[in-house]
Amino acid sequence: MTDNVLLRFLTRGLIDVGGDDAKLDRLGATAADLARVLESAPAKAIPFALIAFDPQAPAGDPVVKEVLEILQQKWTTYVNTFSGTPVGVVRALLLDALAQAAKNDDRIGAAFVASARNTLPLMEAGHEQEIWDELVREIEARIDARAEAEWATPASIVLPALDFEFSAPEPGQPKRKPVDREALKAGIRAASGPQYQNAQGAQATNGNPQWPANNQAWVTEFGERLAKSIADAVDVSVGSLVLPEIDLSEPLQTLAGDVAGHVDQALNAVSAATAGLQRRANLLWWKEARYSPSAQASYRELSPRSAATLMAFDMQGHVPVYSPASVPAFLFEAVIGLPTIEAKRSYGIFELVDDAQKDDRLSSLREKLAKTFARPAGRTPVLSLIAYPDLLASKKPEDFRRLTGVPAETELTLPQWSTWVFRELQGAAATTLKAEAKAAPREAPAA
Structure with missing residues (x-):
């Protein structure tokens, strides 16, 4: 319906272009220009509609003059086709423009329907009645469908899962102190007997006072000394182990931001x-x-x-x-x-x-x-x-x-x-x- 308003006025004899398609094309171009005027200035939708509704619209109204100025740009000699001010043509052009603009902009559709429901029943529509009724129903149905959707309360709310990618930091290699092999050797030598030579070849003391002749006592002393020497060496080495620090502040901040965004999305x-x-x-x-x-x-x-x-x-x-x-x-x-x-x-x-x-x-x-x-x-x-x-x-x-x-x-x-x-x-x-x-x-x- 919104694509052929002018044609419907023409077929009902409400406007007359003498069967000249070129004249009808000029009217169509004028209506398209008026639609662009509406889209750039939606506040004009109400005065445009109030003139379009009224078969007795005054010829001197500013809206009528505005339409005729645009028509003259497309059709310089229009005055030779119509006797007097063609208010009926102006109304048809306005209606066509409103129909076109309302398709692209619901603001214009809402203003048009609100005005139509108030004023149109008071007008003497005559042969136009069917055109008006169909157009108003079409635009109103679209606006009402939008409104019903915005006012609807769904039975359930589906939220997307929290999408979070955790970027784990690269694990660092632990640093350790190697076992002091010379100290371990000296300890093992000291556990073996009362006298021994150290790494420099000098005679060392504080060795195991027992000799293997006294097997039981030597074994006991040797075991205790050897265990202590190995344990001390291992403790020193492990105690110097250094683990690199891992910085989790960035991934945790990212996680906190994603969770906050997800909560906002849920609340919205x-x-x-x-x-x-x-x-x-x-x-x-x-x-x-x-x-x-x-x-x-x-x-x-x-x-x-x-x-x-x-x-x-x-x-x-x-x-x-x-x-x-x-x-x-x-x-x-x-x-x-x-x-x-x-x-x-x-x-x-x-x-x-x-x-x-x-x-x-x-x-x-x-x-x-x-x-x-x-x-x-x-x-x-x-x-x-x-x-x-x-x-x-x-x-x-x-x-x-x-x-x-x-x-x-x-x-x-x-x-x-x-x-x-x-x-x-x-x-x-x-x-x-x-x-x-x-x-x-x-x-x-x-x-």
Whole structure:
């Protein structure tokens, strides 16, 4: 579907190029350029989508002018083909660009789906309805699959074995002192008889006083002297044995580093595996406590409209951008669960915005929105009007429709309004995420 948006508009008669394939190629090249604009500036995804949704988009909107400038670079004489400002063509180009960019960047897909789920049901889609429905379902399915995977809690965690190679140091050769052979010889001679000659030929004394004639006494004395002489010589030699030192500090430091890394890997795996469970536990705690961390008060103490608005703001702070479709449904039920809420009572969206602009309890929300959205000049999310209460255009129903694409008479229940606020916050947060690794860049089509 995402590869043939323009063609589908063409076959339904929603745009007309007079059967000229070259003109269709120029439109395709323009859509590709717009997709690259989105990929370099994801924040444009929301105003691009809000114009693309709206068959009554104003011809003077900055987004329309930007698209026509890029179209003119590819097709100088486009004005001769279309009567007046071709807003329908602009919308088709924007939709094609959004579809292309969303394939390469989930941030754009998340922002597109969040905006579509809020605003698209209010538009008069007509013959475009099937195109929109299919495209939104396709992108939403991909984003939701990613979110479900990130929120899943696996049944088990498999960690790789600790991979450690121990480099044993080279064993050194022990150093020893050789036996003093001359001393051993002198000792053996002394054990043999009372007199003997030493190595220099001199007569030595302190020999064995016994002679073999007294066999038993000689043998005893000889054995004791000989054993002592040999033992002393061996003791001196072995006692001088020197073993070289072995330095184990480097392999032990390497082992300690590998073990620490393995433990960190295990802790990160456990944390990642249980992140979804922790989020769900936090949401359940928040829902049951019914306490607003931003207002420092129970939701019961707030007016129903303030409570519904703040619940969306507070819950959005508990969850990541990529959240399953069940998360807005959880918020819907949480709002219904407040005893002060009349679940089926409807309020005008114009009235809800006006109330949010004035309520002191929503000051933290307005501060966040002012940091998120620029001061509105063209098509913009509803929440950006809350961020700028002094904006005179937000006080007039006709300007409200021009700026947001939403009819000022639109009515929502408070659970619906809360999910609306949540989706717009999520869409804005998606476009400010850090860019992820992307696939190889798309080749520019021939003009």
